[in-house]
Amino acid sequence: MARCLHLGSFLFTKMVNTPRISMGVKTCLIKIWTPHSQGKAISIHSAIHSDSENNSLSEEKVIIHFINQDGIKTTTAVTEGQTLLDVVVNKNLDISGFGACEGTLACSTCHLIFDKTFYEKMEPTVDEEMDMLDLAYGLTKTSRLGCQVTVQKWMDGMTVQVPQEVRDAVGSKGSQ
C-alpha cells in the first residue's frame, strides 16, 4: 500500500504538471491496478464522496469567464491567489500564443481586456507592466497583462477577453 501511495501521487502530480504522458506508463498502470480496484469498489466510491465534500469547503472557487480570439467563451472555477496567466496555463484554455515569456514582463501576449467595474477595483498598474502593455495590440483603457493580475474573491463572475485579432503593435505600420 505504501508503494501504491508513492507511485499514485507521483504519477498524479506528473499528470497535472506535464502536457503529455507516454501511453506506455498509463497502460502499464491499468494492468497493475485493475484486479485490486474491482474488489474495493464500494469503499473507493465513498472515499471520493467525502473527499469532494471536504475539498469544496476548503477551496472556495471564483468563477471567471474567458473569451478567446474566436469569441468562444469558457467558464472556469479557480482558486484565489494565482494569476490569470496561471489560470490559462493550468486549465489549458484555448487561447493561442498566451504567455510567451511565462509571466516575466518581457512580452504582451497575456493581454486581457476587463469590464470597467472590475478594472477600477484592481491594483494600479506599475511602470514595468505599463511598458509592455503599451506594445499590445488592441490596447484599451481597461487592459491589463494577465500575468500581473491575481485572482481574488471579489472577481467572482468576472469576464475577461483577448482582442478579437491578437497582434503586437510593435512592427505594425503607424503604431508608434
Add this chain to the structure above:
Amino acid sequence: MSTHKAALCKVQILKLFLTSARCVRITRFYGVCGLSTSTPASSPKVCIVGGGPAGFYTAQHLVKTRTDVQVDIYERLPVPFGLVRFGVAPDHPEVKNVINTFTQTAQHARCSFHGNVRVGKDVTVEELQEAYHAVVLSYGAEGNRTMGVPGEDLAGVYSAKDFVGWYNGLPRNRELRPDLSCETAVILGQGNVALDVARMLLSPIDILKKTDITQHALDALAESSVRRVLIVGRRGPLQVACTIKELREMVNLPGTRPEMEASEFEGIAETLKSLARPRKRLTELLLKAAIETPGEEELEKRNRAERAWGFRFLRRPLEVLPSTDLIRAAGIRLAVNRLEGDGEGVRAVATGEVEDVECGLVISSIGYKSLPIDPAVPFDARKAIIPNTMGRVQQTAGLYCSGWVKRGPTGVIATTMNDSFDTARTLLQDIGKGTLDVSTVKPGSQGVSALLEKRGVKPVSFSDWEKIDSEETRRGETRGKPREKMLDVGEMLQVARA
C-alpha cells in the same frame, strides 16, 4: 498509514485509472494518441525551412490544429532557436523563455528537428517540394542594410548584426575582434537593437558576467576603453523606433549618465498631449532623461558616473573618416537634417550643414535584411522579402513563408508568433479547401534523409542538440553563467555525435 491517506491514495489511483482508460479508448478509436512510432503514409507532410521563432511557431500551430499533420523543421546550424539564441541580448533572459515552448513543439510526436542541413546547398527547395506536400520558408534575415558611404570598410566599423552575433556566439562572427580601444562609439539607428548594443558597451562587467554573453566578448568588454556612446538617428525625438522598456534600461543603467542637447528637444514637450499613450510615455521618459533637472539621488548618480550615453537627432552618415594611417575609423561625418511634414508623413530633409564627430567605433544598426536562398523561390530584391499574399508565395503552389522573410525584419518575438500563426492558418485553409493537394503519398523526411546520406550530410536531431545544450550549461555552471555557448560548428557536431 491512516485510513484518510489510504482513501486519498485510492482516489488518486482511480482518477488516474479513469483518465488513462479514457485515453486508451481514444487511442483505439482514432488510432493515434500523440505517441506513435510511424505516421500513416497518407498524412499531410509539411517541411519548414528555418529553426527560429517563425519556424517553431508555424510548426506549433500546424500540429496543434490538425491531428494528422507531420512537420519537419530544417535548420542550417546544428543548434535551433535562431535569433532567440543569437539576437536577444544576454541580459534579457526572460525573453528567451519561449525556448521552452519551442522545445515542447520539437518533442511532439508529429514534429522533428533536423539541424546541420543547408537548404539551397545540401538539398534544394525543389527536392523538398517533391518530398513534402507543402514547404514553409521561415529562414529570417541573415544580411544587413549597409550605410553605403565611403569608409564603411575601415577597421572599427561593424554592422549591429555582426556585433550582436559576436557577443551572442554566432559561429560566423566569432573572429570579429572589435576594436574597443577608443573613447567614443557612434551607433547609427535608434531601434531596440541599437539600444542593446549601447547597453552591452556600457553595462558594468559585474552584471554582464552572470549572463550567457560569450566569454571572449566579456573579456574584451572588460578591457574596453569606450566611455561614451552616441545613438544617432536621421529624424527627431518623436520618431525613435526603440520601445520604452529598453529606454528605461538605459536611463537606469548603473554607472552611467545621459548627455543630450536640449536644443534637439525644442517644441517636443508641447506635442505630448496629442500623442497616443505608448508614444507619450516614451517621449516623456526621453525628455526626463534629456532635459529635466534631476532630483538629488539621480544627480548624485550622474556625478559619480564614469560612462555617458545620449541620442543625437536629425543626423545622417555621409562618410566614415579614416585615421592618419588610413586603416581605421577616426571619426564620422554627418549630414544635418530638418523635418518636413507632420504626423505619419514626417520626412528628414538635408539642410546642407555637416558635422564631424570624433570616434573610433562605428556600429550601423539600420536594419537586418533577408537574402534569396534558392533560385526556385521568387524573391523581391527591392523589399528584400519573398513576395507573398497572406503567406502564400506568389506564383508557386505548395510554397509558403512566415516571419521576417515574409514581412520584413521588424517586430518582437510576439509579432513573429502571430505572423506564423497566420501562415499556418492559411496553409490549413488550403488543405481544407483542397487548393493544397495532400491526397498523394509523399516520402517526407525519409526521402530527404536518403538524399542527405548520399551527399554525406549528417543531420543533428533534437536529442543531439540536447547533448550540446547540456554541455553548454555544464560549462556555464563552472563560471556562474547560465551557459557557455560553443562558438565552433565542428565542436557542436562533435558533442552532438558523442
